[in-house]
Amino acid sequence: MPSRQRLRPATHVLRRAPGELQFGTDPRWAVRFVGLDAAEETWMHAMTGTRPARTDASGLSAARRTTLLRLLRDARLLVPPPSSTAVSPAPGGGEAEAGVLGALLPDGDAHRVLAGRARATVAVVGLGRVGATLATTLTTAGVGTVTLHDTSPVLVTDVGLGGYRMRDVGARRDVALTRLLGEISPDVRTRCAPSSGAAGGSGPPDLVVVIEHRAADPGRVRELVGDGVAHLSVVVREADVLVGPFVRPGLDPCLRCVDLHRAEIDPCWPQVAQQLRDVSAPEHEESVVAAVAASVAAGQVLAFVDGSVPRTAAACLEIPAPDAMPRLRETSRHPLCGCGELTSAPPDGAPLARSARTSGRGRG
Numbered sequence: 001m002p003s004r005q006r007l008r009p010a011t012h013v014l015r016r017a018p019g020e021l022q023f024g025t026d027p028r029w030a031v032r033f034v035g036l037d038a039a040e041e042t043w044m045h046a047m048t049g050t051r052p053a054r055t056d057a058s059g060l061s062a063a064r065r066t067t068l069l070r071l072l073r074d075a076r077l078l079v080p081p082p083s084s085t086a087v088s089p090a091p092g093g094g095e096a097e098a099g100v101l102g103a104l105l106p107d108g109d110a111h112r113v114l115a116g117r118a119r120a121t122v123a124v125v126g127l128g129r130v131g132a133t134l135a136t137t138l139t140t141a142g143v144g145t146v147t148l149h150d151t152s153p154v155l156v157t158d159v160g161l162g163g164y165r166m167r168d169v170g171a172r173r174d175v176a177l178t179r180l181l182g183e184i185s186p187d188v189r190t191r192c193a194p195s196s197g198a199a200g201g202s203g204p205p206d207l208v209v210v211i212e213h214r215a216a217d218p219g220r221v222r223e224l225v226g227d228g229v230a231h232l233s234v235v236v237r238e239a240d241v242l243v244g245p246f247v248r249p250g251l252d253p254c255l256r257c258v259d260l261h262r263a264e265i266d267p268c269w270p271q272v273a274q275q276l277r278d279v280s281a282p283e284h285e286e287s288v289v290a291a292v293a294a295s296v297a298a299g300q301v302l303a304f305v306d307g308s309v310p311r312t313a314a315a316c317l318e319i320p321a322p323d324a325m326p327r328l329r330e331t332s333r334h335p336l337c338g339c340g341e342l343t344s345a346p347p348d349g350a351p352l353a354r355s356a357r358t359s360g361r362g363r364g
């Protein structure tokens with residue numbers, strides 16, 4: 001193998017039959033090499049560092065080696081060395097993430113993605129079970145700064161999922177969660193901020209996740225839309241959780257677009273929604289849908305942080321009890337909303353805050 005290239009990390013090399021090797025198991029990229037003779041098999045194992053040579057491969061011609069190398073490159077199995085060895089705040093330096101991240105990238109450079117996560121700031125507004133689980137998942141995955149917005153007390157019904165314990169009941173949610181995140185990763189930076197401001201903190205975050213109950217309030221994120229800050233809506237409803245839309249202001253339909261579409265179907269929706277927002281009642285979050293919703297939300301957040309377009313951009317995922325199997329609902333910009341004008345007129349005249357992160361990325 002050329003010294004500058006290596007076998008894509010975490011690739012399984014499996015012998016299926018004499019003369020037949022399989023690289024990888026994921027149907028998105030797994031390939032088989034067939035018709036190999038014993039020397040070629042040995043050379044492939046030795047070259048990829050997957051098994052010590054047990055027979056002599058010296059009889060392999062240079063032309064045949066060149067052909068096999070080309071086939072490995074065509075199958076995207078050879079990648080360059082990592083560009084950096086940046087330290088990730090994730091437990092174990094992010095090694096648990098690196099294999100999967102590397103498999104997904106054309107250049108296999110998981111460390112570059114982990115470095116991007118380490119630089120990222122994500123704000124979480126609403127720290128019940130969904131918010132706490134989301135925050136702990138993001139910390140586990142190596143996000144460097146997590147801003148916490150919820151000064152209300154930990155309820156006994158918050159305990160368990162997400163990490164709150166009985167000893168935390170009565171303490172401020174943001175304070176209790178700060179301690180939990182510090183126990184997961186001593187290197188993660190946390191900030192507590194008022195619940196009232198969706199962005200808050202000492203600088204604009206890369207994105208904000210707003211967790212609400214019963215019905216989303218587009219007014220809460222109006223400032224984020226105007227400031228060009230990406231945000232994800234999560235709404236815990238009667239018997240399901242709605243994850244989405246993920247809004248990159250100026251690029252995707254916003255929460256107000258969703259509300260306007262719904263009001264076309266149900267003209268009474270605005271007054272119904274307002275009543276739902278005004279309800280003053282305990283905000284419980286059922287275990288299974290809360291766990292799945294938090295994980296799905298974390299996936300959307302990390303997709304954005306890692307440079308992809310989240311699937312819930314222009315869509316919502318409904319996660320219903322009891323089995324929590326997500327259902328995708330597409331949405332679109334509403335002509336009366338006007339949020340699309342941000343595309344040509346960003347608020348400060350500069351490119352949108354995270355517009356550089358909009359290019360999709362994938363190995364295929």
Ligand SMILES: [Zn+2]
Pocket residue numbers: 253254255256257258333334337338339340
């Ligand atoms: Zn809109």
